[in-house]
Amino acid sequence: MTISSSLNAGVAGLQANATRLAAVSDNIANSSTYGYKRVVTDFNSLVLSDGVSGYTAGGVRASSQRLISESGALISTSNSTDLAVRGRGFLPVTTKSGFEANETANEMMLSTTGSFRLDADGLLTTESGLLLLGWPANQDGTMPNFPRDTNDGLRPIQFALNLSGDPTTKVDMSLNLPATSTTAGASGEAQVLSIEYFDNLGTSKSITMEFTPTVPATGSSNEWTATLADSAQDNAVVGEYIITFDDSRQAGGTIASVTTVSGGAYDPVTGEMIINAASGPIEFNIGAVNSSFGLSQLSDSFAPIALSKDGSPVGNMAAVEVDANGYVNAIYDNGLRKTIYQVPLVDLPNAEGLVSVDAQTYEISPESGAYFLWNAGDGPTGDIKSYAREESTTDVATELTTMIRTQRAYSSSAKVIQTVDEMLQETTNIKR
Template sequence: LPSTTASPNATNLAFLAANLNSAAPITGVRGNVVGSAASATTTAAGNLSFDINLNGDGAQTVTVAAGLTGAGLATAIQNAVRALTPADPFRAAAYTGFNASVNAGGFFTFTSGLAGVTNNSTASTGAVAVTANGADTLAANLNMLAGTSTTGTNFSIADPTGTSNFSTSMTVYDSLGNSHLFTTYFTKAGSNTWNYNVTANSNDVVTANYNSANIDATLGITRVGAGTLTFGTDGTLDRESVALRFDTGTAAGAVGTVPGQLQVDFNGATADQLITYNYGTSVTTEGGNGLDGTTQFGSQSAVVQLTQDGYAAGSLQAFSVDGNGVINGRFSNGQLRALAQVVLARFPDPLGLTRTGNNTFAESGNSGQPVTGVPESAGLGKLKSNTLELSNVDLGESFIDMIAAQRGFQANSRVITTSDEILQELVNLKR
C-alpha cells in the first residue's frame, strides 16, 4: 500500500453545545456606588436628573418626576435606569438588573445588574459612576458625587472554579498532532449574560507571549481566549461576541474579528493557530434560530455535544475494499483514507489468455490488449469485497465424467475378478 501513516490535522473548528442553567446565580461582584451621606432633599425644579455610567457603557441621563423622596425616589430611579437603552447590547444586563435602594439612614445605593466586565469588542469596566447632569443638583443632593464605589469583578484566573458556574473540557490538536486540553469556564455575569474563558496548560503554550495577569503559576494554567454570550428571554442564543486573544502580551488581550475565534501559540508548533469555537447559530449575530447549540433553559447546566476537527498522526491498522474498488485504510487516529484503486480489465478474446497457473492468466498476442477501468464502468463487472467466488464448475458435465469414471472402474474390477476366477480354475485342474 502507498501509505501506512496518516498526517495530523490541527484543530480549526470546535463545536460546543451546552445548556447553561438560567436559574444559576450571578457569579462575582456587581459594581455599585453608595452615597457619602444621607439624602435629605426631595426632587424639585433643577433637582430632577443626573448622569450614570454603568460598566463603562457611557454616561446616560436619568430623569425622575418631582415630589419624590426616600423609597419612592429609589424606585423611580431604578425604573428610569432599567428603561435606558445600552450603547453596547452585550451590557444590557447592567440596566435590566440595575438596583436602586435607600436604607433607614437615608443613604442611597446604586448597583449595576452586571458583575465585572463583558469579554466583547467594546472596552468594559466593573464600575458604576454618577455625575451631575449640567446644573441639575440631584446627584449632589443624593451625595453620589463623592460616594463610595465598589468595582465589580467576575472570572479570576487564580480561582477559575470558584468564579464560574459551569465548565467543560475538550482536547484540541496543534499542527504537529500534539494534543492539548482546553477548559472552558462559563460565568453568569448578569441576567441572560454569560462570559466564557478558555484556559490551557501553561506547559503547552508559549507563556512568553502571554501577560502574567492571564497566567496562574500555582494552577499551571494560562487564559488563551474569552468572549460573551447573551440569550433571549426564551432561552435561545441571541448574540456571540468576537473573542479576545491573549497571545498579544497584554492583560486585556486583543479583539478578534470572528465570533468565538481564538488565536493560540502552542510550543513548537505553527504560531498563531486559529481555533473557532462554535456555540450554535445565534439569532442576532448569525441569523439562526439559537436552538442548535448552546442554550439557556431552566435545567441543570450540562454539555450536549463536543466535537472538533483535529487529530493526531496515525498508523495503518486495517484496510478494506469497497464496491467501487477503492482500498480504504483505517488508521489509529480514527481516520479513514483511500489508499489505492482496484481496476478491472476486459480483453477482446478472453480465450486467448495464457494460463499461468493457480487460476491466473496473462495477456498474450491472441487475447489482445485489455480495456481497464473501475468496477461497473464501461461494461466491466462488479467487485464484491470479503466475498468468495462461487464454483464455476459445470455440474452436468462433472456428473457425466463421474459416471463414466465409475463405469470404467466397474469394468476394470470385473476384469480383475474374471482373471482371479481363471487362475483359481487352473489351480483346481492341477490338483
C-alpha cells in the first residue's frame, strides 16, 4: 500500500539521518585527534516500483566510508620521534601486548602518524601501546636485503640502553713525505705519525707509523720504508712496507710501487692493506698506485693532510633520530652516530579498503589489495617527517554545516511519519 510505503520511507529517512549525525559527531569529537581520518556518509535511494501501477516509496539507505587516503596538515613538535608520513604511505606498527605474547611473529598494522617514546625496555612505543616496526641494520650500519611483499623481516625497534663502543676497522690517510729526504747527502731522519684506534672494549690504542727514507750515494732513491707498530702489542711491528714514488712528469710524487715485507699484502688498485692489530684486522688505505689520494712525496716538508677512521670510545646513548628516508639513528655522547633500523613505508592499491581499528590504526584486508614495503621517498610513497604530527582531517565548519542539514532532513522525515499517522487516523474515522 502506498501510504504504508510512505511510513516506511519516513522511518528509513530517520535511520539514514541518524547514521549521518553519528558520523558528524564522531568527526567533531576527533577534530583534535592526531591522525584521525574523517568519515563521510552518502545516501542511496531504493526503488521498489516501476511506477506503472502506482508508486511505492522505497526510502533511503545510508553508507559510511572513512577517507583513509586523505592527509591532514602536519604540525611541528619538539620530540624527534614524533613521526608523520608526508605524502602517500603508512608506518608499520604493532601492538605491545601482541609483541609481548609472541616476540617472533608481529601482526602488522598501519598508521600515518605517531608520538613514539623510548620505554623502559628500549622500545619505541606510543602511549596507546603501539610499537614502531623496522628492518634491523647490520653491525656496520648497512641494510641487508629484506623481502618487500611480506612483513617477516620487520621487528619492533628496540635500543640497548647501555654503554656502547665501536672498534676501529678502517683508516684512510693522506700525507706528504719530503722528497728532499731521499736525495744523496740527506740526514736520513725518520718521520713518525701516531694513529689512534679503538679496540673491541672501546679503549684507546695507537699504531705508530715510522717512515724511514732510503738515502742513496748519488741522485735520489724516492724510496721509503714504512714500519707499523701496535701499542697494544708492546709496540711489536705489525707491518713493514717499502714504498717507491714516481718521479715522472705525468705522475710525479704519487706511489709507483709498494713491496710488502711483512703484514697484509698491499692492493695496488684499491690502495688498501690489512694490519692485524691486537683487537683484530684494520684496513689501512694509503692510496692506489699513481693516485692523487693517499701518500705522496713532494717538496721538502712532512705534512699529514687528512686522516679519517671509524670507531669510537664507549659512550651513552643520548638521542634517537629518524631521517626522511626512514633510517633510525642512535646518537651517543661520544659523537658516534649509528644506524640501527630502517622504517619502510607501506603502500597498497586501495587505502579505503583498510579496516579501521583503535588508535588511528588500520588492518589490511582483501579489499585493500596486496601491500608492498618501499624505502621512504622511493616509488609512489612520500617520506617520513620527524618532529611532526599529522592533524585530523576534520573541518569543523564543514561538519557543523552538515549537522544543520542533517537536523533539517531528520525533522522532515519525522514530519512525514506524523502526516502518515494523521492520514491513517482519517481513514479510521471513515467507519465512525
